[in-house]
Amino acid sequence: MASPILPSLGLGSGLDTASIVKALVDAEKTPKQSQIDRRTSANTASISAVGGLKSALAAYKTALEKLNDSSNPAFLGSVATTSNDKYVKATAGSSAVNGSYSVQVTQLATASRVASQRFADSSSEVSDTGGTLTITQNGVGFDVTIPANATLQQARDAINAQATSKGFTANIVNDGQGSRLVLSSTTMGELSDISTSGIDSLAISPADQITDDGGAGRIGDLAQDAEFVIDGMALTSKSNKVDNAISGMTFELLSKTEALSPVSISVTANTEGLKTSVQSFVDAYNSLVLAINGVSKSVQGSDGTWSTPALSGDSAVRSMLTALRNELVVPATSGSGQLSVLSQLGINTTQGSGLLEFDSTKFTKAIEDQKLGGEVQSLFNGDGGLLDRMTKAMEPFSATGGVLDERSKSLEVAKKGLSLEQSSLDARIKDLEASLTKKYNTMDTLVGQLNAQRDSVVSIFEAMAAQQKNS
Known part of the structure; x- marks a missing residue:
């Protein structure tokens, strides 16, 4: 049963018992609550900071992948x-x-395309015993197992399941009078024509063209x-x-x-194209460094006070920044050209912030006067290139289960622990408040009773004194 709420002034004692209880409760709660609040605020800031770093790393990785795309090269000289x-x-x-x-x-250049003899439809049986269909191209045979009593459609499916990896594709085409199995290949060029053997109804010779009466053969000309x-x-x-x-x-x-x-x-x-690609790299790098600095580097305000971010002094963040910077100064080892370091292209690290600055005038001279354009791609792209090395350097931090992922998990565990501490503190303070309220209610009642007894005794003595005076 909850204790009754104290009035602002005790009816029996006249004391401000509510304020007394509040002061006692606050004295007990405030130090622990302040500690929880500080830790919760730091935990929340750290969770936000780690999340921001993960997002910045993801954006950086995406930018590097785009610049390192072999199908769409970014650093062509x-x-x-x-x-x-x-x-x-x-x-x-x-x-x-x-x-x-x-x-x-x-x-x-063209590829071979051949067709089988004509069947009534795709459900027609091609062989009652089944067997091995050998597909030959450029003098090399590849065997496909055709099951017994297979239909034309089942033969097609068997070929696609077993021969697609070799560059062969089978389909069924209805020529208006019936269905044919059509084979094609991704291999082009003269003498790459397809032939089949082993199952009579599916035998095809590219030397013959398909005929109107349903004979097998090549479709159109030979591969060329x-x-x-x-x-x-x-x-x-x-x-x-x-x-x-x-x-x-x-x-x-x-x-x-x-x-x-x-x-x-x-x-x-490709001077302008190279300049754009290099600038894209510099921008991507600087965006990541700014994100790292924003959560780890203390900044002095105009009033002289210092602002300390959530991950200031964090060893994992320092390791990440060090890993990035180390790759900037690794000299190129591939090729035997003149270009080996970024500074030759006008890319240098600024003091203090660690950001990159790009001197486009020096870059243009390097490309046009020193003829280094053909070497830029090998510096940035490919296995062992700068972009590849930087991607690998960030992998321990960005990977699932990596440094930042594990840090996020530990911070979430800490967040749950703080929530439990807060609940425990709230429960303890509630019990304390109830206990103190009950005690002060009891005290106030007792004082009231004592005051009443005092007043009664005083009244008796006053009455006795008045009686003696009147007598």
């Missing part, structure tokens, strides 16, 4: 432009030499090489992607060019 990219696309690699080229495409002319030199390729015709250049042949209308390709220094 040269850039190729084509007069008509409907026919030919060109990409200049780090070793490309500036110049102009003329490309005439006379024939595109790409044929093209670069600066008057006739060349061939097994693929429409040509990466060995000119050093440092990759051509993608898309369509036959019109007679006497070659495509002009120009290769020039």
Whole structure:
């Protein structure tokens, strides 16, 4: 049963018992409550700081992945432009030499496509005994197991399940009179035609064309090489992607060019593109360092007071910053060029903040005067490049179960512990308040009784004194 609430002044004693109880309760609660409040505030700030670091690391990792994307290189020393990219696309690699080229495409590379004999429909049985269907290409055979009593559809599924990894694809095409099994390949070029054997109903020879009466054979022409002319030199390729015709250049042949209308390709220094990519790296790095400084570096205000952030002096944060900075000064080891450190490109670390500053004027001179453009890609990209090393350096901190992840978990555990401490304190103070209230109520009642007895005794003596006086 809860104790009655004390009036502001005790009815029996006349004392401000409510204030007395409050003072006693506050004296007991305040030191512990202040301690919990300080720890809770620090815990909340730390959780927010670690969350901010994790977000900053994720953004940094995304930026590095974009700059280190091999399919869309960001640090190409040269850039190729084509007069008509409907026919030919060109990409200049780090070793490309500036110049102009003329490309005439006379024939595109094609892949083999063959069809089986005609069946009534996709549910027609291809073999009652099943067996091994051998798919041969470029003199190499690959065996596919066809189950007994397999239908045309089941044969297709068996081929796709077993031969897709080898570049073969099977489908069923209805030619208006029935269904055929059609095989195609990702391999292009002359002599890459597909043949099949082992199961009579699915046997195909690319030497024959499919016939109207349902015979098996190739669809269209035999597979062929790409044929093209670069600066008057006739060349061939097994693929429409040509990466060995000119050093440092990759051509993608898309369509036959019109007679006497070659495509002009120009290769020039990619100074502005490189500058943009380098600036992107500098910005990504600085954003991460600012995030780290924001949660770990004390700052003096204009009034002379210091603001201490949540993770000031934290060893994990110091380790993260050290790991980042260490990679900036590792010299390039790949290649035998002149470019080995970032400072040669006008990238330097500022004192104090640790941010990078980018001198674009020095960078332009390095690219145009010292001809370092072709070496920038090897400095930043690929295995062992700066971006790869920095990504690996941050992995212990950003990975699931890594340093920051574990720190977040420990802070959440601490947060729950503080909540339990607060609940325990609240319960103890509530009990204390109830106990003190009960005691002071009892005291006040007793004092009231004593006062009443006093008043009664005083009244008796006063009455006796008055009686004696009157007598």
